Amino acid sequence: MVASREIHLNSRPHGMPRKDNFRTITVEVPEPGPGEFLIRNVWMSVDPYMRGRMHDRESYIPPFQLNAPLEGGAVGEVLRSHHPDFKPGDMVLHMRGWREYALGDGSMVKLPPTGAPADLYLGLLGIPGLTAYFGLFDIAGLQKGETVFISGGAGAVGSVAIQLAKIHGCHVIASCGSDEKAHWLREETGADHVINYRTVDDLNAALRAAAPEGIDVYFDNVGGEHLEAALDCLKLNGRIAACGMISQYNDVGEGVGIRNLLMVVGKRLTIKGFIVSDYMHRREEALVPMMQWYHEGRLNSRSTVFEGIESAADAMIGLFEGTNTGKMLVNLCSHQQHGIEVEFI
Amino acid sequence: MVASREIHLNSRPHGMPRKDNFRTITVEVPEPGPGEFLIRNVWMSVDPYMRGRMHDRESYIPPFQLNAPLEGGAVGEVLRSHHPDFKPGDMVLHMRGWREYALGDGSMVKLPPTGAPADLYLGLLGIPGLTAYFGLFDIAGLQKGETVFISGGAGAVGSVAIQLAKIHGCHVIASCGSDEKAHWLREETGADHVINYRTVDDLNAALRAAAPEGIDVYFDNVGGEHLEAALDCLKLNGRIAACGMISQYNDVGEGVGIRNLLMVVGKRLTIKGFIVSDYMHRREEALVPMMQWYHEGRLNSRSTVFEGIESAADAMIGLFEGTNTGKMLVNLCSHQQHGIEVEFI
Structure with missing residues (x-):
């Protein structure tokens, strides 16, 4: 005992x-x-x-x-x-x-x-890392050279997703909630643009400025205004990997909804939700390369x-x-x- | 002249x-x-x-x-x-x-x-018919035996979608905005359940009553409260073909948003928008069987x-x-x- x-x-x-x-x-x-x-x-x-x-x-x-x-x-x-x-x-x-x-x-x-x-x-080598990997590559089908917006970039999933997207040869825009986090994302994860959503006046405008041509993929960890900004900024045939919506987890009653979902029709967008537990049978597919990148110092x-x-x-x-x-x-x-x-x- | x-x-x-x-x-x-x-x-x-x-x-x-x-x-x-x-x-x-x-x-x-x-x-044999066909079978991947909810069921697209889903061996729930339309949908299109959204107190409850086990597919012509009800009622791995959102087309300023989009994550839902003009190169794939069903009296x-x-x-x-x-x-x-x-x- x-x-x-x-x-x-x-x-x-x-x-x-x-x-x-x-x-x-x-x-x-x-x-x-x-x-x-x-x-x-x-x-x-x-x-x-x-x-x-x-x-x-x-x-x-x-x-x-x-x-x-x-x-x-x-x-x-x-x-x-x-x-x-x-x-x-x-x-x-x-x-x-x-x-x-x-x-x-x-x-x-x-x-x-x-x-x-x-x-x-x-x-990195657990559930958050697998979530980043399968969300980017399987759910969103991220392709080399594409532009991806990753919200919650300084979180456990987001920070791995940024690095994986960079290893994959993508242009990465990340959001986070402090200047210190933004500094870390810029210096250590390789994010090309970082938006501190707490200090920008207009998230839509900030995202549009970071991606004047629009984004191909949005990896959503946050929901709410982040998701609305992404819907506005996504290109034709854009994809959203809906991983989580942390901004809404503590909502009481009926929160504010997503007001521009109609974008999905005209821009032929795909929003796909996922739970990483569905990918456990494929974990080696992610962990073998991720372990290698970790040992090479490319994944931190x-x-x-x-x-x-x-x-x-x-x-x-x-x-x-x-x-x-x-x-x-x-x-x-x-x-x-x-x-x-x-x-x- | x-x-x-x-x-x-x-x-x-x-x-x-x-x-x-x-x-x-x-x-x-x-x-x-x-x-x-x-x-x-x-x-x-x-x-x-x-x-x-x-x-x-x-x-x-x-x-x-x-x-x-x-x-x-x-x-x-x-x-x-x-x-x-x-x-x-x-x-x-x-x-x-x-x-x-x-x-x-x-x-x-x-x-x-x-x-x-x-x-x-x-x-039937034009843009609305093609929209119904490719939305159901290509975008939503509707399978025989599944339960599908079709909003705007008495519209040009919805009324064809109902009939196509029935021909495909599906269970069909449709919504419309008058008792007369509901009667027509029940009698002439083969819809299994029809909801007059203007007379029900609670659209969510009405949909849940029509599909106690949940729905596999939602064909969205309406958006708004219909979309929220569908999100609530969709089964695990459910799909939404986002065809249109007529309830929002005349919105001025920022309308009410979709408040339960978080369902997409936990239920692993897919929302896919589409415009039928992307399918024009495949029109014969739809029109050949639809013409036959029309001549057989199965599509009205x-x-x-x-x-x-x-x-x-x-x-x-x-x-x-x-x-x-x-x-x-x-x-x-x-x-x-x-x-x-x-x-x-």
Whole structure:
């Protein structure tokens, strides 16, 4: 038995999540039974999609239950094992985040010995990286030489998408919400134009100025005004990969809608939504080249790290306040080695 | 020389078109020169897309010019010809509508001797029919056995789409704006469920009641609340063929937007806009089976006919008031034979 703190959903947020929607409790995790092993979580992923699971409604993934631990991607170290394939010291990727210790079983994924820091499997080499890859190349069918607009460019998905599009030989316009993020995107990800949407007067005009000929593809992480600006700026036969719409996740009641959807008809646009879990059977198709680009130094990663499970609610709220640059992580075990270029908060 | 009345755009409509946006003037049409022929127009098409051409803005088709005749699909009879391929009595399909007489040239299409009434080439066997066919089968990829919702079901495109979907073995839900239209759709087009959107309290609930399992495809002619209801009701991997959004064509300023577009992500929806002119090279693919179904009595047509060119503005305004059941036509030459099942106004 080991004492483990975990985060429960205390109440369902109405609008922006508040700290009192979450509660930290301590439980006893039993010793692993036959075929099981005990995991000490090291890294925990905090992602925008989790906001949707806080609603009690039908969706592509079941809602979080009240008074039960939240769930989400995590990487941990095997401490004690009764499973022949998992040895103490092995690093495991799994969905039992939001807690310090968890019991594991044979359905979990052991991290391969790639030399990449473990936390990258929650970002660049994990769900966000796969989302960027399949969104750009499969959903939007991005072609070499095209112009792509990527909103939420400083987020976990957006920052990978920018780099992948640049490797693919595309012209990239990205948006983000601070001058510091804009500087990072320009200097480190290779974005050709960066728009700080919080400081421009007119997002449509800023996008049009960055792409006078129009854009071929819009990778949407934000929705709302970003999506309207993209619809206005897309060329004939343009495509939208609808990955997420973070600007709307905390909307209460009926928000403001998208007013220029009629553009879809005259410009023959395609809007295609996707969830990366549909691509898990094709993950190697993305991970093999991405791992190579990572080792060649062509794909870089940055994270914002909150320390300790007691900071997880702040990390979640921070996602919607734009606190993170790159992947938002919680480090649950600070003596473990971190990935490169992390920024502690 | 022949005296011909034609309709000019007198001023650009702001919101719903008014009669004073149009002006009837009389011009002298010269005798045909070498390679030309003189056409007496018999049928003139009035279509929702023409509203877009009344704005002075860039679009997929140039705007109408002020103080110049409007343009649009028409069928006429050759009166006098200096072109070897066009003889007096031939019926010609062309784009010089909104006038009683026009000069023709070799770029125009002579109607084939199919035995189908000439006006059908402006409806069932013309642009609206092709729009229904390629929208359903190419853009939306409608499959046998699927459930499809077709808004604007009593319009020129919608009423053909309903029949094509039924021939294809699909379950069809249609919407329209009067009980009389609903009766026609149920009795004559084979629609399985018809929703009169003007009399239901809650379009979402009505659609959900008609399709408890959800819809696979939405063929959008209307936009607005219809589109929101469809987004709510679409199944996983559902598709929207975005053909038109007539509810928004007369919007002034920033209308109400589509508030639930986030559904696109979680349900992996695809919204695809299209303009039928992109399919002209494939028209035979649609017209061969459609002609056969027409001759077999499986595809039927209905028109609402205004008499005389002086009624053309009323016909145009009537489109947005729901005056038409089936194809909206203006008959310019009433001694000519009409297609079947026309309703004169």
